[in-house]
Structures are given as C-alpha cells and as structure tokens.
Amino acid sequence: MKVLEVEGLTFSFQRGEEPILSDVSFSIKKGEIVGVLGQSGSGKSTLLRLISGLEIPWGGSISVAGKPVVNQRLFVQPEKRGIGMVFQDYALFPHMNVRDNILFGLNKMSRAERKNRLNEMLELVQMTDFAKRFPHELSGGQQQRIALARALAPKPEVLLMDEPFSNLDADLKASIRSELRSILKAAGMTCMMVTHDRKDVDAICDRSFSLSEDSAARKVHMQSL
Amino acid sequence: MKANLVRRYLQKELNGWWIISMVGAGIILLPILFVFFELFQAPNENWFQVRDYLLQTYLFNTVTLLLLTGLFTAILGVTLAWLTTAYQFPLRNFFRWGLMLPLAIPPYIAAYTYRTMFSYTGVVQTTLRYEFGVQVDPEVISVSSLRGAVFIFTLFLFPYVYLITKAFLENQSSSYIETARLLGRKPFDVFLKIVLPLSRPAVVGGVALVVFEVLSDYGVTSYFGIHTITTAIFQTWFGMYDVDTAMRLAAWLMVILVGMVVVERLLRQRQRYHLSSKSKPLTPMKLRGVKAVAALSYCALVFGLGFAIPLLQLLSWAGLTFEKVWDLSFFILLKQTISVAAVSSALIIILAVVVANISRSKNVFSYFLSKIITAGYSIPGAIIAIGVLAVFIELDGKLAPVYASLGWGEAPLILSMSLFMLIVGYTIRFMATGFNAIEVGFEKVGTKYLEAARMLGNGRTMAFFKVDLPLIKGALLSGFILTFVEITKELPLVLLLRPFNFETLATKAFQYAKDEMIHEAAIPSLMIIAISSLSVVLFYFIEKRVKQ
Ligand SMILES: Nc1ncnc2c1ncn2[C@@H]1O[C@H](COP(=O)(O)OP(=O)(O)OP(=O)(O)O)[C@@H](O)[C@H]1O
Ligand SMILES: [Mg+2]
Numbered sequence: 117m118k119v120l121e122v123e124g125l126t127f128s129f130q131r132g133e134e135p136i137l138s139d140v141s142f143s144i145k146k147g148e149i150v151g152v153l154g155q156s157g158s159g160k161s162t163l164l165r166l167i168s169g170l171e172i173p174w175g176g177s178i179s180v181a182g183k184p185v186v187n188q189r190l191f192v193q194p195e196k197r198g199i200g201m202v203f204q205d206y207a208l209f210p211h212m213n214v215r216d217n218i219l220f221g222l223n224k225m226s227r228a229e230r231k232n233r234l235n236e237m238l239e240l241v242q243m244t245d246f247a248k249r250f251p252h253e254l255s256g257g258q259q260q261r262i263a264l265a266r267a268l269a270p271k272p273e274v275l276l277m278d279e280p281f282s283n284l285d286a287d288l289k290a291s292i293r294s295e296l297r298s299i300l301k302a303a304g305m306t307c308m309m310v311t312h313d314r315k316d317v318d319a320i321c322d323r324s325f326s327l328s329e330d331s332a333a334r335k336v337h338m339q340s341l
Numbered sequence: 342m343k344a345n346l347v348r349r350y351l352q353k354e355l356n357g358w359w360i361i362s363m364v365g366a367g368i369i370l371l372p373i374l375f376v377f378f379e380l381f382q383a384p385n386e387n388w389f390q391v392r393d394y395l396l397q398t399y400l401f402n403t404v405t406l407l408l409l410t411g412l413f414t415a416i417l418g419v420t421l422a423w424l425t426t427a428y429q430f431p432l433r434n435f436f437r438w439g440l441m442l443p444l445a446i447p448p449y450i451a452a453y454t455y456r457t458m459f460s461y462t463g464v465v466q467t468t469l470r471y472e473f474g475v476q477v478d479p480e481v482i483s484v485s486s487l488r489g490a491v492f493i494f495t496l497f498l499f500p501y502v503y504l505i506t507k508a509f510l511e512n513q514s515s516s517y518i519e520t521a522r523l524l525g526r527k528p529f530d531v532f533l534k535i536v537l538p539l540s541r542p543a544v545v546g547g548v549a550l551v552v553f554e555v556l557s558d559y560g561v562t563s564y565f566g567i568h569t570i571t572t573a574i575f576q577t578w579f580g581m582y583d584v585d586t587a588m589r590l591a592a593w594l595m596v597i598l599v600g601m602v603v604v605e606r607l608l609r610q611r612q613r614y615h616l617s618s619k620s621k622p623l624t625p626m627k628l629r630g631v632k633a634v635a636a637l638s639y640c641a642l643v644f645g646l647g648f649a650i651p652l653l654q655l656l657s658w659a660g661l662t663f664e665k666v667w668d669l670s671f672f673i674l675l676k677q678t679i680s681v682a683a684v685s686s687a688l689i690i691i692l693a694v695v696v697a698n699i700s701r702s703k704n705v706f707s708y709f710l711s712k713i714i715t716a717g718y719s720i721p722g723a724i725i726a727i728g729v730l731a732v733f734i735e736l737d738g739k740l741a742p743v744y745a746s747l748g749w750g751e752a753p754l755i756l757s758m759s760l761f762m763l764i765v766g767y768t769i770r771f772m773a774t775g776f777n778a779i780e781v782g783f784e785k786v787g788t789k790y791l792e793a794a795r796m797l798g799n800g801r802t803m804a805f806f807k808v809d810l811p812l813i814k815g816a817l818l819s820g821f822i823l824t825f826v827e828i829t830k831e832l833p834l835v836l837l838l839r840p841f842n843f844e845t846l847a848t849k850a851f852q853y854a855k856d857e858m859i860h861e862a863a864i865p866s867l868m869i870i871a872i873s874s875l876s877v878v879l880f881y882f883i884e885k886r887v888k889q
Contacts, residue, residue, distance in 0.1 A: 168796055169353075169795075170792055170795075172349065172350065172353050186349075188345050188346070188349070189345045189348065189349060190349060190352070191349045191350075191352040191353045193352075193353070193795075193800065193801075194792075194795045194796060195795045195796070195797075195798045195799055195800055195804075199796065200796060200797075201792075201793070201796040203789060203792070203793060205789065207789040207790055207792070207793040208793075209790055209793070209794075209808055210790075210812070211811045211812060220794065220797050220799075220807070221797030221798050221799075223798070223799075224798070266797065267796070267797075270797060270798055
C-alpha cells in the first residue's frame with residue numbers, strides 16, 4: 117500500500133521565478149524508509165515543507181494514506197494530515213521539559229493512554245531517565261532522540277526527517293545511524309528522510325533517490341538501492 | 342483554474358486571525374480616511390476666514406517649531422549618545438540611563454513648571470532680585486514664546502534621538518570606529534567622518550519621532566499662546582463649534598505630515614545599513630582631566646535641566662499642596678486614569694498580537710495590514726480625535742432608529758458621548774507602540790516552534806496558545822507597559838475625546854496649570870512622571886537581560 121504519493125509537484129517561492137522543484141513524482145510504501153539525496157540548496161527542506169503543508173505548491177498533488185491532502189482544488193491544514201516531522205534543528209519547545217514535549221502531540225488521547233505512550237516512547241529512544249530535563253540541558257544527540265520520540269508519539273502515517281544528523285559530531289553519527297534504523301523499524305514507521313550525505317542513506321534507508329541540481333528542470337531521478 | 346487556486350489559498354490562510362485583523366484595520370483606517378476626504382468637501386464660510394487670515398501664521402509657527410526642535414534635538418541627542426558610548430568619564434553609567442529620564446516628563450508639564458519658575462514670583466527671578474539685587478527684563482527671561490517652546494521640546498524630547506542613536510552606536514558601529522582609530526584618526530575626525538554619516542538613519546529615525554510629538558502637541562503651544570495648526574483645531578472645535586473647519590485643518594496638518602514622511606524617506610534613502618548584528622560592543626576610551634570634567638558637566642547640565650530641576654521644583658510644590666490635593670477625589674482620578682489606560686493597552690496588545698501573528702507569514706496582504714495598523718503613531722492626536730469623533734457621530738446618526746426603538750429618545754448621542762470613543766482613539770494612536778514590541782518578540786521566537794506544534798496536530802490557534810504565547814510573554818509585558826505609559830502621558834487626544842466631566846491625571850494637571858493653580862498641578866504631574874519612569878526602568882532591565 118502506498119502511504120505517501122507525490123505527483124508532478126512544482127514549487128517556487130516567487131511567482132515567475134525558476135521553480136525550485138519542478139514536476140517531482142514519487143511514492144513510498146508502508147514501512148519503507150526512503151532517503152532523498154540532494155546538495156545544499158537543492159530544495160530538500162522545501163520538499164518536506166510541501167508534503168507537511170507548511171507551504172503550498174504551485175502545481176501537482178500529494179496524498180497521504182490514500183487521501184489527497186493537496187491538489188489544484190484542495191488544501192488540508194498541516195495538523196490534519198497525519199504527518200510527523202523531525203526538524204533540521206529539532207525545534208524542541210524550550211519552555212517545556214522532555215515529558216511535556218513528548219506529550220504535546222497526544223492531546224487527543226485519554227490520560228492513561230498518554231502516560232503509556234510517553235513511557236513507551238522514552239523507552240524506545242532510551243531516554244527514560246531524562247523526562248524532567250529541559251531541552252537546553254540535553255546534548256545534541258539526546259535532543260535528536262527526543263525530537264524523534266515527540267514526532268513518533270502521535271503515530272503519524274509518515275515520518276519526515278530533515279537532515280537528522282547535521283547537528284551531530286562525526287563519531288556520534290555512526291552509532292546513532294544504526295540506532296535510528298532499529299528504532300524506526302521497531303516502530304514499524306514509514307519514513308522519508310532528506311540528507312546531503314550518501315552515508316546516511318546507505319546506513320539507514322531501504323532505497324533512495326536524488327534531487328539533482330544539474331538538470332535545469334531538476335527532474336527527480338529514481339534510483340533503487 | 343484561477344478561482345480554484347484562490348480557494349485553495351484561502352483554505353490555507355483564511356481564519357479567525359485574519360478576520361479580526363481586517364476588522365481592526367478597518368476601525369483604524371476609517372477615522373483617518375474620514376479626515377482625508379474632508380479635503381474634497383465644499384468648505385464653509387468660516388474656513389475662508391481661517392484660511393485668509395490665520396492659516397499662514399499657523400503654518401509658519403508649526404514649521405518653525407518643527408525645524409528648530411528637529412535641529413536641536415539632533416545635536417543634543419547625537420553628541421550625548423556619542424559621549425556616553427565612546428568615552429569613559431565619571432558618572433557615565435549613571436548618565437547612560439539618566440539621560441533617558443527627560444522622556445518621563447511630558448513637555449506640557451515641563452512647560453508650566455519652567456514658565457512658573459521664570460515668572461516674576463518664580464524661583465529664578467526672586468533669587469536674582471533678593472540674593473543678587475538684579476532686576477531682569479521680563480521679555481528676555483520669559484519662556485512663553487516660540488523660543489521657549491523650542492527650549493522645552495528640545496530638552497524633553499531629545500531622548501528619542503539619544504536612545505536610537507545610542508543603541509546603534511553601541512551595537513553596530515564598533516568595527517568601523519575601531520578601524521578608523523587604528524588608522525590614526527583623531528577622535529573628533531572619527532566623529533565627523535565615521536560616526537555622523539553612519540548614524541544618519543538612526544538620527545533621522547529619532548528626529549522623526551520628535552517631529553511627530555511636536556506636531557501632535559497641544560499642551561505646550563496652547564499654554565505658551567503659540568498658534569499652530571493643532572491649537573487651531575482645538576479652537577475651531579471648542580471655541581467655534583465648527584467641526585468641519587477643524588477637520589479641514591486636520592487634513593492640512595496631514596498634508597504637512599505626508600511631506601515630513603517623504604522627507605524622512607529621502608534622508609534615509611540608501612542609508613539603511615545592514616550592519617552585522619553580531620558585531621561586538623564598542624569599548625569606551627577613558628577621558629582624563631579637563632576633558633573628563635567637560636564631559637561630566639555637559640551631561641550634568643542636560644540632566645539637570647531636563648529632569649532634576651523640574652522634578653525638584655514639582656516636589657517642592659507638591660509639598661505645599663499635599664493636604665489639599667491628596668484626597669479621595671485624587672484616588673478616583675488615579676483609578677480612572679489607570680483603568681482607562683489599562684483597558685486601552687490590553688485592547689492594543691490583543692489586536693497587536695493577532696496582527697503580528699499573521700504578519701509572520703510574509704506576503705503582500707500582511708505587509709499592508711501591518712502598515713495600516715501602525716499608521717496612527719505618526720498621526721497627531723488631534724487628527725485622530727477629530728476623525729474618531731466624526732465617525733462616532735455618523736454612527737450615532739445611523740443607530741438613531743435603534744436608540745428610538747429602545748426608548749432612549751430622539752437621536753441621542755450615545756456612542757459619541759461614551760468612554761468607548763476615547764479608547765478607540767488611544768488604540769489608533771498607540772497601536773504601533775504595542776505592535777512593534779510584539780513583532781520583535783515574534784521575530785526572536787521565529788516560526789519553527791509554531792510549525793513543530795502544527796505538525797503535532799495542533800491548529801493555528803491551539804499552537805499559538807500552547808507554544809508562542811508562553812515564549813513571547815516578555816514582549817507582551819513590555820508592549821503593555823510601553824503603551825500604558827504613552828497613554829498616561831497623552832494629552833490632546835484625551836482632551837478632545839473624553840466624555841463630559843471625565844478627568845485623567847493628564848487633563849487634571851493641564852486644567853490646574855491653565856487655571857494658574859500651578860502648585861496644585863504638581864501632584865498629578867508627579868504621578869504621571871512616576872508612571873512614565875516605568876518605561877525607562879523597563880529598558881534598563883531588558884538591557885541587563887540581554888547582556889547576561
Ligand atoms: N523563504 C524563502 N524565500 C525564498 N527562497 C527561499 C526561501 N527558503 C529557501 N529558499 C531557497 O530555496 C532553495 C531551496 O531551499 P531548501 O531550504 O529547500 O534547501 P535544502 O536542500 O534544504 O538545503 P540545506 O541542505 O542547506 O538545508 C534555496 O536556493 C533557498 O535559497
Ligand atoms: Mg534544509
């Protein structure tokens with residue numbers, strides 16, 4: 117089953133400018149971890165913002181779990197799309213501790229469910245002892261794990277990750293890469309991550325494609341791993 | 342196709358926030374447009390009188406006041422800003438803050454304080470007479486003149502220039518100034534060749550604020566008997582009950598204003614330097630000997646004239662009248678002032694938050710919306726007042742059938758006799774103060790937390806309350822205090838728009854002064870000064886926070 121389907125997506129920030137993304141199409145099946153490669157400035161973050169509904173495309177359509185979320189006539193607000201996102205700089209709420217950050221997306225659950233889910237998530241990312249800490253009291257790697265737990269907690273249909281390793285030290289990267297893959301697989305999560313580093317993709321993803329800079333039209337080249 | 346795209350765009354952006362903002366912008370724009378369209382109406386008899394015999398004098402006085410005050414505040418503001426940032430001398434740290442304090446004394450209070458001090462029975466002439474046996478020509482020493490008004494405005498408004506220029510010099514100029522010093526230039530050269538040209542946008546920005554204050558002034562000029570366009574608006578309104586002519590004068594004042602704004606833009610053109618905000622602060626150089634004494638004396642003179650002397654004089658008068666003024670009616674006055682200022686500030690902050698929040702998604706609409714909503718800061722209180730009054734009278738006319746059906750009599754003036762009118766006036770005039778504070782708050786927070794909250798299943802409004810609001814608390818508070826202070830100090834608007842018999846600290850102080858009960862005016866004036874000092878205290882704490 118296709119969880120995420122993108123068809124002919126075209127976008128530019130200003131009318132009349134050469135599009136940053138033009139005619140991008142791909143789809144992701146349930147449980148897959150797909151990597152999107154591209155150099156800095158090639159439009160990776162923009163692609164994620166379009167899928168999540170933070171920007172509106174000029175053309176093309178996106179469906180999540182079979183339901184259209186944006187096309188020529190329709191726009192579904194980001195909070196209604198069932199998409200989770202780990203931001204490039206994590207965006208952990210600075211005025212809330214780890215616990216409240218993770219609970220933030222669970223407001224529709226009952227009290228008991230929320231508590232269960234919180235503990236489940238803390239265990240998944242192995243941060244049970246840190247529930248009372250504030251984001252600025254955590255290391256980069258720990259912050260990343262909390263951001264991941266927060267995004268996974270509401271059980272989104274798809275998880276989007278923007279350069280999940282860009283803020284980490286080189287030696288930390290290697291260990292966290294394999295850990296991330298096992299967390300995602302354990303959660304059975306469908307995931308799309310963008311990165312400029314092929315090593316990330318090789319370590320984590322089932323397959324990948326690249327947003328290439330060279331072709332003027334910036335067509336997407338599908339590549340199976 | 343087009344229609345579909347628009348619909349899709351509205352699905353993304355249209356929401357309660359937009360609707361509230363549009364209504365707010367409408368309320369702000371309507372009175373201003375009312376005044377503007379008066380220019381295209383047929384004038385009445387009276388107007389020709391005013392135009393042929395008086396307008397020239399009004400214009401001359403207004404423009405002279407603006408030019409002289411602008412020039413002198415620029416000189417005072419820039420030199421003091423440079424002195425206190427670039428040099429170390431005794432009491433420098435005290436003056437860095439102390440030199441903002443003149444802003445806490447509204448010019449009309451300073452005007453009657455100084456006039457009385459320089460009068461025949463005032464402290465200056467009596468001291469000269471009895472201590473030194475000197476009789477002075479009252480013409481020479483009188484401050485009730487155009488000259489005196491320039492003196493008052495300069496002393497009590499220069500902190501606008503000082504503040505903006507100081508912030509600029511402290512934070513953004515160090516690399517250029519230090520380079521110039523290392524290249525072997527003398528300090529005075531550095532000032533002329535580097536500091537002055539670089540700080541031009543800041544100075545122009547500060548002088549613009551001064552100019553808007555002077556244009557808006559009614560207290561000083563009417564007290565000194567100087568006829569300006571603003572005093573003429575009051576005269577035609579209250580003296581002749583000729584609202585049409587008053588409105589036409591307001592429209593002319595608006596024309597001057599547009600001229601001023603154009604001049605400001607021209608002066609600033611291509612001069613909006615985008616200096617790196619990360620540049621380190623300027624290290625002050627130590628002054629010694631005569632130079633240190635000279636710097637100290639200059640600062641002390643300005644501080645004394647602009648704050649200490651009038652404050653001491655007011656305190657001594659307050660001592661004389663304490664028994665008489667400090668009673669129950671004074672507390673009622675205080676309560677009225679505080680509640681109307683608090684309600685208006687709260688309204689301003691709420692609207693400012695709504696508009697600033699949607700202005701975070703940058704597009705043409707939000708740009709114009711933020712411009713409209715902040716238009717009032719540059720428009721004199723009298724113009725706003727007259728526009729608001731015209732709109733409210735119109736509204737009362739439209740609502741007459743409703744009033745009649747409620748049994749409130751034939752065509753009564755309900756809205757235009759209510760406090761609501763004053764609150765709307767304040768909101769229009771001081772929206773920008775609140776809006777700017779909150780915009781800065783939002784800019785600091787950025788949009789990433791909002792976006793993260795939305796990705797976690799919260800709508801715009803939920804996300805705002807749960808994430809943005811706690812993060813911009815500080816900005817809300819400082820926005821509230823700043824507008825509260827502005828409203829407490831404000832005079833022309835409240836004089837024109839208050840309901841019959843409604844008094845605030847400002848109107849009471851002004852009334853006492855006009856009735857030559859100067860000593861009685863001291864206590865309400867001191868109260869206003871105390872409240873206004875809050876904003877200086879606020880700046881102090883904000884800077885301390887930032888430094889940590
Ligand atoms: N708000 C904006 N307005 C105009 N142009 C923008 C805006 N945001 C990004 N761009 C431009 O869009 C292009 C794609 O940006 P994007 O952030 O998607 O790149 P990226 O692939 O994520 O880069 P990086 O690896 O550096 O994060 C860039 O050329 C950028 O300059
Ligand atoms: Mg990016």
